[in-house]
Amino acid sequence: MSVISKLESILFVASKPLFFKKIVGVLRAPENDVKAALEDLKLKYNHQDSGIILLENGAEWQMVASPDNKEAAENFLKAEVSGELTRPQLETLTVISYCGPITKPELEQIRGVNCGLIIRNLLLRGLVKEKEDEASLLPTYEVTMDYLRHLGLNTLRELPNYDELHKHPFIETAKIGTQGNL
Amino acid sequence: MSVISKLESILFVASKPLFFKKIVGVLRAPENDVKAALEDLKLKYNHQDSGIILLENGAEWQMVASPDNKEAAENFLKAEVSGELTRPQLETLTVISYCGPITKPELEQIRGVNCGLIIRNLLLRGLVKEKEDEASLLPTYEVTMDYLRHLGLNTLRELPNYDELHKHPFIETAKIGTQGNL
């Protein structure tokens, strides 16, 4: 069978987000082929009126039911509750959504407040995760697939003004600024 | 949303055969519309090179991974519950081994991250079991006899440095958690 068919089957049975590397390993196919197959599946599923959606969060992929059909889906599985977000949670999630993966000092430079407690709080709620990257000296943080699922977005790139706020000219300088002592 | 989109979503999440009557009930749509939507979905999915198939068995309908990829899907699922543990899985198993019986919130306070998916995986692997604890109303987790036996141990006390680590002050402090006003 073709890569795309196998990929579709694996994403269907996986029941959780899968890392790109993991998918490549499972399919035992060249990275480029897997990448192309994922793009093809995105085209196949992610359109108006599709009942199945392919979510992309950084290097993770997950097949889910369309957020528009939340109520219908809840006939068959336990309803999840989003719960309110407090202002600090919301503000921190926003910066991580647009700028992740981001280190704690970078986040603090942008928000102007210590973010230790709020990061812990978001990690416990499963809305933020530490990136699995042993190369960087400082841990970096990014939002989880659960967060994306609850926003009803297919990818963070769909956030309003994503390109502008993601590659904001001051972010790079803000990141450098964290090395200064003021 | 349209009938077909809703239908696609519920077949996707149901993970079991659904009676036509049940589908009609959930969708609250005319029988003929539902029938037409099912035929549309059959056309969409049931062809060569599709990774997902719509099975029709009498009056029952079910979405499944393509039988052509049965082996790939099964190998994937088996590896999930028998392969090497990921670092977060191993860490969770470690905390449950040394500190069990332990509740999910306590475990999450110690690890500092949400553990829902991981506990599910450890349960499936038969490494960990859930116990109703009447005192705390929350289930507690502890390792299984099977796991203990495969470690070659008679009791958890035989784990390296168990007495010292079992109630280590750092862990006890972490377990209580930070009461941040967030």
Next chain:
Amino acid sequence: MTELKLEKFEGPLDLLLQLIDQEKLSISEIALSKVTEQFFSYLDRLEKNRPEQLADFLMIAARLIFLKSYSLLQYAMPEEEDSGPSLADQLKLYRQYVEASKKINVLWNAGKIAYGRIEPPVKIKEFVLPINARAENLRSMIEALLRRLKPIDPLPKVTIDHSISIKQKLDSFRDLLKRSKKFNFMELLEGAKNKTEVIVSFLALLELAKEKTIRIKQINSFEDMVVIKI
């Protein structure tokens, strides 16, 4: 001017934004300079009610003082490499994320959730011990966990830095005043290594003036100041 409620702002940048909005100004260094005094009036109450956030506010307070003192003390500032974005730029950026967070909140509360499915688990016939789940693996994992859980110094380092350095400066100025009745501010700054130290010296000087330990004289603006013991 209406007082802003202390619990109504998130941190120092949020307070600055609200003060600037209240004055109907747009974000600029002039606007920052205009609200500096108001900003400082919140620090005392903050110390009582939100001591854990004091360090964050002091960081921004130091930058506001720097902006204010820069025009007065330009001659005294050592050459230093630019250490990141200006406070005004940082504030503009912060405002954009605050605006974006409102839109994210709308999405979050829209009640749209994309559900994953749960594939019935495959049954494995007999127990399989994962190759990395032996007693030795558990031991090294718990040791790593304990290293991570080891309590860290609960006080933010910045607070300590600031309070120590201002206190040290005050002490050294008092020593100096014991020995001489009069000196120039520039002399004090001779050993200053960076902007922080200049600012801290300036703060210490203001503190001594407030205590009425010293008097400060400046003949022409932007000229050196003469410090005289009272």
